[in-house]
Amino acid sequence: MAAKSSTPTFRHPLPLLSASHHSPFSGKLNFPYRISQGFELYKQCKISSSSSSSTTRGSVSSINGGVSAYGSPWDEKPYEILPNGKRVFLDEQDIVTFLDPPKELIPLDPASYNPAVYIWKKIEDIPEERRHRLLHLLTPLHISRAWQIAGTRYEDPKLAKRSEFNLFSGEDGGMSLECYHCRTTGGPMPIAWINSFKKALFSCKDGNIYGRFIGGSVLEQLASNWSPLYFVLRNYKEVMSTEQPCDFAYEFGDGQFDIHEYPQGFPRPAKHPYPFNDQVVVYVRHLGPGVSIGQAWQEGKALEQVPRKLCSEILMVRDYSTASRK
Numbered sequence: 001m002a003a004k005s006s007t008p009t010f011r012h013p014l015p016l017l018s019a020s021h022h023s024p025f026s027g028k029l030n031f032p033y034r035i036s037q038g039f040e041l042y043k044q045c046k047i048s049s050s051s052s053s054s055t056t057r058g059s060v061s062s063i064n065g066g067v068s069a070y071g072s073p074w075d076e077k078p079y080e081i082l083p084n085g086k087r088v089f090l091d092e093q094d095i096v097t098f099l100d101p102p103k104e105l106i107p108l109d110p111a112s113y114n115p116a117v118y119i120w121k122k123i124e125d126i127p128e129e130r131r132h133r134l135l136h137l138l139t140p141l142h143i144s145r146a147w148q149i150a151g152t153r154y155e156d157p158k159l160a161k162r163s164e165f166n167l168f169s170g171e172d173g174g175m176s177l178e179c180y181h182c183r184t185t186g187g188p189m190p191i192a193w194i195n196s197f198k199k200a201l202f203s204c205k206d207g208n209i210y211g212r213f214i215g216g217s218v219l220e221q222l223a224s225n226w227s228p229l230y231f232v233l234r235n236y237k238e239v240m241s242t243e244q245p246c247d248f249a250y251e252f253g254d255g256q257f258d259i260h261e262y263p264q265g266f267p268r269p270a271k272h273p274y275p276f277n278d279q280v281v282v283y284v285r286h287l288g289p290g291v292s293i294g295q296a297w298q299e300g301k302a303l304e305q306v307p308r309k310l311c312s313e314i315l316m317v318r319d320y321s322t323a324s325r326k
Contacts (some may be wrong), residue, residue: 090280091125092133098122099142099149116153119146120162123133123288128320131180131290138302140185140312147293147313150285154245162286177263179322182213184296184314188275194311198319201233202263209233210251212266215321229276230257230269239283241297241307250282250294290318 028269039309055093056088059068080163083153098118138146180199193215201211213229229252262268279299287293296310 025293027061031097073187079096081150085181089126089130089133091122091188092130094120095134095135096142099138099145114152114156114159115149116151117156117159119149119160120153120288128290130315132293132319135181135183135315135317137241138183138315143293143315144315145294146287146315147269147285149180150287151244153286166263175261175263176323177201179319180316181319182294182314182316183313187311191275198315200263200266204259205260208261210257226267227270227273227276228257228267229272230259231282232257236281239295239297240281246283246285246295248284250284252280252282284313284316290320292316297304 053323080089080090081087098115123134126134178201180201182197182199185193185195192218194213198213198214200214201209203209206298210230210232212231231250234249237245237247239246252272257269257270259269261297272280274299279301280296281299283297284292284294294314294316296314297307298310299305299307
């Protein structure tokens with residue numbers, strides 16, 4: 001792999017930070033906020049740096065009484081070590097701070113940048129094996145704001161066409177499978193397990209893509225064999241209740257799908273329990289590579305029934321350790 005230049009060319013459309021202030025964020029991408037005087041990312045616990053070999057981001061340092069060259073952001077490690085020994089990965093921390101910025105950060109004019117572009121690029125910078133950390137770092141507030149930011153993706157024609165969903169049936173007739181870890185809050189008592197669960201998607205020879213929700217604990221997984229909560233992927237481009245854009249949706253129906261092939265160990269479809277049998281649809285937006293945000297709606301079978309959200313927004317992160325072909 002060719003070494004990156006020590007003076008990289010930034011082609012990202014986001015505005016530059018003022019050079020008079022030190023950025024608390026990773027230097028690999030410019031952040032669309034102006035920083036007020038005296039801002040510190042960690043007020044209680046400042047990031048420490050080694051006095052012997054490490055250099056400050058984008059600064060000139062003294063070595064053996066001399067002066068070193070400019071420290072390129074591309075030469076940095078992807079994390080910082082706090083005084084308490086905790087390792088903080090910069091790209092993940094940038095996403096957390098972007099979704100819930102401190103008061104010291106003053107937003108620039110939203111018309112001057114697209115926040116979905118920034119989030120997409122930051123997720124792309126996180127190695128696949130580390131993206132699951134977002135499930136623990138992002139709070140319900142972060143996840144809700146991520147849904148809103150993902151909606152601005154449709155304002156960028158190029159980004160709107162991008163999709164990280166490549167599930168398809170191979171020419172050899174093999175079945176493709178993708179697994180995700182999911183997190184949300186506010187699920188009704190009968191399905192409180194939905195706060196943390198798994199999602200599986202698989203393709204079939206009939207041209208459809210199906211999936212199912214799987215509870216996190218062993219007991220919940222046993223129960224899901226009796227009610228496997230299958231759904232079918234639909235090419236819906238709009239949330240019915242709000243008319244907001246989306247990429248696609250998971251339609252649960254009554255659960256009795258005519259599926260003739262399953263991934264190994266999957267049970268046969270069965271009738272959904274309440275509330276999943278009451279016309280539940282999960283609308284999905286891509287947030288970045290391997291990461292998406294969903295809104296679950298209980299739309300109801302009765303015409304006079306007012307649709308309502310089943311739970312708060314759902315964060316879904318792909319598990320890359322799972323084989324894609326079964």
